[in-house]
Amino acid sequence: MQTDNDLILDHLNDPIFHLIGEVADEMNRPCFVIGGYVRDIFLDRPSKDIDIVTLGSGIELAEAVTTKLGKRAHLSTFRNFGTAQVKYSDQKENIEIEFVGARKESYSHDSRKPIVEDGSLQDDQNRRDFTINALALCLNKEHWGMLVDPFDGMNDLKKGIIRTPLDPDITFSDDPLRMMRAIRFATQLNFHIEKETFAAIERNRKRIEIISKERIIDELGKIIRSDIPSRGFILLDDCKLLPIIFPEVAALKGTETIEGRGHKDNFYHSLAVLDNVALRSRNEWLRWAALLHDIGKPRTKRYDSRLGWTFHNHNFIGEKMIPGIFRKMKLPLNEKMKYVQKLVGLHMRPIVLAEEVVTDSAVRRLLFDAGDDIDDLMFLCESDITSKNREKVKRFRDNFELVRTKLREIEEKDSIRNMKLPIRGEEIMETFGLPPSRPVGEILSAIKEAILDGKIPNEYEPARLFMLETAATMNLFPTKK
Template sequence: MTPLLERALAHLAPDLPLLTEIGEMFTAAGHEIALVGGPVRDAFLGRTSPDIDLTTSASPDQTEALLKKWGGPTWDMGRAFGTIGTRRGATVVEITTYRADAYEPGSRKPVVAFGDSLDEDLVRRDFAVNAMALRLPSLEFVDPYDGLDDLAGRRLRTPSAPEISFSDDPLRMMRAARFAAQLGFHVEPSAEAAMTDMADRISIVSAERVRDELVKLLLAPNPREGLALLVDTGLADHILPELPALRLEVDEHHRHKDVYEHSLTVLEQAIALEGPRSVAGLGPVDPVQGPDLVLRLAALLHDIGKPATRRFEPGGGVSFHHHEMVGAKMTRHRLRALRFDKDTVKQVSRLVELHLRFHGYGGGEWTDSAVRRYVTDAGPLLSRLHLLTRSDTTTRNRRKAERLSRTYDDLEARIVKLQDAEELAAVRPELDGNQIAQTLGIEPGPVLGRAYKHLLGVRLDQGPIGEDAARAELLRWWADQPESAEA
């Protein structure tokens, strides 16, 4: 046994009793079974995989019958793809019949064909580093496509010709970008060339599968590498076209930043701010625990409205007026197309819409009213908005960067002070809906909603004024409304 294999088995030691038990059960029944894919790769890398993936010569029905005798709970949501799942304690095990996935031309769903041997199963896997296996219970290492060499070289290479592999499952092209982001691997040149030539084939994959890969990429330690690969190969043109569109041509006078590079830098800076954080004069503040998908999506997409709003001004300037509003609308459209859930769509688009709000703060002369509105408009997204706004400073001018940082420190300090004094997180008008209706003698409806909104504006502008003053202001407002004459 080689030292490398010894170290990998030592990393798998906590799971070896369970793996041995399953291996003996399947071999006693006349079937082959092997640990395969990510868990084997990660064992050699010294990483822990969340799940255990096994492949077997047994059919799904045979696998299910064995697992039921074994006593573990089973589920078969992946039966159509040959997969039966089980759990022992906190460990999730998925067992898949030897197989080969392929797409019919124009189809969004892979066609599953079950195979007859471990080698046949391995050659159909996405990359050689994921085509290594450990036969069970013998722990024989199987590496027919030199995945271990690729692992040492941090290289992504397909076991079969990349054109065949990517044609069988086009989502593998996105997995290449994800592994670049997760593991820091580089894609072998022939595989990258095939990704470029076949980028349009990603369009046959369902939006849900594309979304899931994109999420894994964005939550990786270094998403920039994966995103750059998607853009450079043309895959992003089909799944996230707003990103390559940020590569605005650079004019000879360099009158504006490279928006694409700026956006990737903002993403990196936002990631660096995740977790525990302190502010000058405040000490520790509420953190955004990472990896945070909403923050990372907002950082990546915050400027996607710029291409549509770019204008060249007299005198050589460039403007992007209202790009935050346009960008918020584009963000909603793209995330919905990728089948993100409603809450994620709402939160990310709201952050994009708000990301420029701080720049109206100037040198720190915001009124308390403006600070209240900033907090109220951000709502539960305030901590993320703090990080997004800070990350959006990519100037090379050190003095300017330090000035902006100090100004935002001051804003955060003012927010904390007002929150302590006025409970801004739960700011409400000083009269509730029932009190408003009773004061004006009206029923619930649109007029009541307008009255509530007016008193909320008063609360934000003036701070706490007491119920009596709020009631007097409500009556003053009501006297100017056409409905009051009809009452």
């Protein structure tokens, strides 16, 4: 079994670390690899991002290293920030190395941008967000591989603890994004946040308002992409950050009982669906659809003394909410948004089919509306079954399998997925001497409905005959050529 020291020496055996250490020694500069790369050595996680801190100018060290690497390396400098990036390719992979001079930071109350001064290694470790990210390994020959761990971060790593190096109130007030990062790391690594650190997140939660939506959604995206994303959203709710950063999801939480009749907590249900999807799919946007599939329920919740609690049309309301949510959260307003919107809008359709007699017409319409996303929609709906009643779950899954069989049969027979009508609007206008107008749209709609209802096959001649018959009922007649 490898010791911690064996792990360190094994990872530092890469020629790039020896080269950086040699250059630092030539320049008489203390030099360390620090942060996430060191943390991930002990977590046995792959990490390509290497952060190097040195006493003095990080840019000067980066320039000297680039010179040694020669044509394999590309240097980018960011003099306003005192940092530099070296990209180079070895025989196995492309590597990025960030160089920075050790520094200390101070903050004003209304900004997360620090005032930066030159500092010692201790100053640099003090400014790190968490103890597990403050670990440093020396690259100088005299102390090669020595671990510098002033905050007992190794012990926190072994115990699975997220904790700030200094007073958490100061850490989070200075840079409120660190509150999101604490929750993200706890989610990704399956760690727990130390009690006082977590309490400080709740105390400082309103400071998150100075952070841009882009930064927040970057952290939320990493939570969504984690193995068990529900853990992050539960933590966000527990520390009261969720209502500030994502009020629509926070509004799902809670139950209500009238006349002894209650409804399930749609927040925890949505998280269960999200975890179900995450178990089998890395598709980030399918995961977003899972989180947001019931987002319209708070706006549609009603109590009826005969029916109990109802959420009529919550899927359609949710579908309409998606563009506004994506715009506010700075999520992409492109095909990814439309994909999530489609799945939210359609997610009740397979469930209804699974509860009723499955007709060919209903399956054709589902195929037509879902198109190439039909498989993801079916997977989302299967993931939506979170009942603890095994018999109910089995019945739904059996019925979903029946729906899937019907989908395959209809697709093979009628080619409905992404269906293009065999008659185009131009032909209708030419046949009846019409300009672009409402009657043209009505005839096209009638042809589509006839195909979906199975009255005519999705073929040109039957569709043309149906067009003529429909036009006749509208007192339209072919023009003479």
